[in-house]
Amino acid sequence: MSFWDLFKNKKAEEIPVFADSPLKAYECIFEGRVQGVGFRYTVFDYANKLNLQGWVKNLDNGNVEAVIQGPDEKVDHLIKMMDQYSFAKIEKLNKKEIAINEEFEGFEIR
Secondary structure: OOOHHHHOOHHHHOOOOOOOOOEEEEEEEEEEEOOOOOHHHHHHHHHHHOOOEEEEEEOOOOOEEEEEEEEHHHHHHHHHHHHOOOOOEEEEEEEEEEOOOOOOOOEEEO
């Protein structure tokens, strides 16, 4: 078993079928115990499984920032999955809608 296998949440692999929903982009700041627990890797993994675009990175203040773009229902599902991620504890989420970025290709960890 690899190191990252410890962080995988099997619920994420049970991806539901989503109805068509509008394309949206959000800047999200996750506050709480979100660094040092595989949070960025898990956001990256879920976002790729959901075919979302954007990026995720640690901030100097201990929070994690993500720009997530895709169908609204899929973005909401990703955030819900992160809230259920057992190694992290999200105490606060600041989610702000932003303009669509046509240059995104996939999802990355910064």
